[in-house]
Amino acid sequence: EIVMTQSPATLSVSPGERATLSCRASQSVSSNLAWFQQKPGQGPRLLIYGASTRATGIPARFTGSGSGTEFTLTISSLQSEDFAVYYCQQYNNWYTFGQGTKLEIK
Amino acid sequence: EVQLVESGGGLVQPGESLRLSCSASGFTFSNYGMHWVRQAPGKGLKYVSSISSSGGATYYADSVKGRFTISRDNSKNTLYLQMSSLRVEDTAVYYCVKEYSSSNYFDYWGQGTLVTVSS
Numbered sequence: 400e401i402v403m404t405q406s407p408a409t410l411s412v413s414p415g416e417r418a419t420l421s422c423r424a425s426q427s428v429s430s431n432l433a434w435f436q437q438k439p440g441q442g443p444r445l446l447i448y449g450a451s452t453r454a455t456g457i458p459a460r461f462t463g464s465g466s467g468t469e470f471t472l473t474i475s476s477l478q479s480e481d482f483a484v485y486y487c488q489q490y491n492n493w494y495t496f497g498q499g500t501k502l503e504i505k
Numbered sequence: 506e507v508q509l510v511e512s513g514g515g516l517v518q519p520g521e522s523l524r525l526s527c528s529a530s531g532f533t534f535s536n537y538g539m540h541w542v543r544q545a546p547g548k549g550l551k552y553v554s555s556i557s558s559s560g561g562a563t564y565y566a567d568s569v570k571g572r573f574t575i576s577r578d579n580s581k582n583t584l585y586l587q588m589s590s591l592r593v594e595d596t597a598v599y600y601c602v603k604e605y606s607s608s609n610y611f612d613y614w615g616q617g618t619l620v621t622v623s624s
Contacts, residue, residue: 433610435550442509442600442614443550454612486550490609493564494540494552 401425401489405497411505414477420500422470422487431491434463434472437499438483446485447472474502507531507613509601514618521591525618527584527601535559535579538604540611541586543597553599554586569595591622 402425412418422432430450435443445454447463450470460481462473474481482504487497513525527539541553554575555564563575574587584601598617605612 431609435611442616444614445610445612448605448608448610448612488550488611490611494542494611496550496552498549 401428401492401495403487403489403495403497405485405487405500407500408498409501409503411503412477413505414479416477416505418474418477418481418502420472420474420485420502422465422472422497424468424470424489427467428489428491430466431489432463432465432470433488433490434461435486435488436481436483437486443486477502479504507603509603509613509615511599511601511615511618514599514620516621516623517591518624519591519593519622521622522587522589523591523620525586525588525599525601525620527586527615529582529584529601529603532603534577534582537606538609539577539584540602540604541575541584542600542602542611542614543595544600544617545594545597548597550600551597555604556584588620591620593622596620596622 404423406421432450434447437443451463460475464471484499484501486499508530510528540555556575560577572590576585600617601615602611603613
């Protein structure tokens with residue numbers, strides 16, 4: 400099983416600033432990586448697929464990068480609605496998720 | 506607009522059974538693979554099971570293999586998860602998830618239904 404490790408577990412950032420979230424795979428997943436946003440009481444929402452392609456309707460302030468085993472989600476100029484939990488997921492070999500990064504208001 | 510609405514969750518005792526349903530709309534259901542993913546209270550996301558667009562191929566996480574059965578009725582636009590021999594550790598919100606055609610990633614999720622296994 401491919402293990403996905405996200406860091407940090409919690410990230411405190413002020414509105415308007417930039418947030419950088421990391422995701423590492425235990426073996427290469429090529430570019431078969433997705434990022435999801437989850438708010439309390441809701442199902443996850445797809446943000447990024449193919450490591451760097453924004454899903455339909457996702458604002459340009461969300462940027463995904465990386466390939467192989469190292470991936471990054473960058474959110475520039477944080478808005479109030481961006482504070483949530485973020486998960487990475489590999490779909491190269493079945494499906495496994497990272498444990499999540501909670502993005503909280505500083 | 507794609508909509509996935511889960512139902513059938515509830516409180517059951519260990520060893521009992523439960524069937525979840527997911528009603529799909531806003532897309533041609535029979536063209537897409539579908540999945541179940543679960544989330545224990547306060548925890549992260551865990552893959553449970555998948556089914557191909559025709560229903561001819563099914564896949565399961567090791568933790569549920571032999572106890573859960575995924576199925577679909579394309580005439581009713583509905584996905585199912587039959588859960589048997591439930592354990593306390595199966596307690597979670599269960600999400601119905603649509604797969605993007607041919608690329609395997611998950612593009613739409615439902616709101617989830619809570620299954621609680623407790624004596």
